[in-house]
Amino acid sequence: MYRTGIGYDIHPLKQGNKGLYVGGIKVSDLYYAEGHSDGDALVHAIVDAVLGASGKGNIGMFFPENFENLNRRSLEFLEYLCSEILSGDFEIVNIDSVVIVEKIRLLPYLEKITESIAKALGIERSKFNLKPKSGNGFFANSIQAYVTCLLATRGDGSA
Ligand SMILES: [Zn+2]
Structure with a gap:
């Protein structure tokens, strides 16, 4: 059986040298x-899309805004997803994504981001796709991501 999920996120974009991370890459x-x-x-x-496809909830249920997750590297969330959520039950067929950010060009980082996500999820690079968009002047003060995910359930011949 196949299951799809959707994920969305937006953060304010601020000036400062803390580092802007996309897919674990600065x-x-x-x-x-x-x-x-x-x-x-x-x-x-991505976390929300995978959780949605697996029918197991949303990011806030697993990674609440508590002390443990303060300033945490989000890439660790993906590793947790693989080991605890997907574990033996689901296999990722593919993940597609759009990131909208005006002030930074993501194209030069496309390879690195793809590699980072694929490695964290333990999937082939061809199963992850990212399309960077500038937002054409509408989203100067934010970074947004839209993600869809297709999972196949294991053990029924579809995976
Ligand atoms: Zn977020």
């Missing part, structure tokens, strides 16, 4: 995404 030293963890909108939207 893409700017001039801007950062304000948030409880490292503000990695792409990773947060």
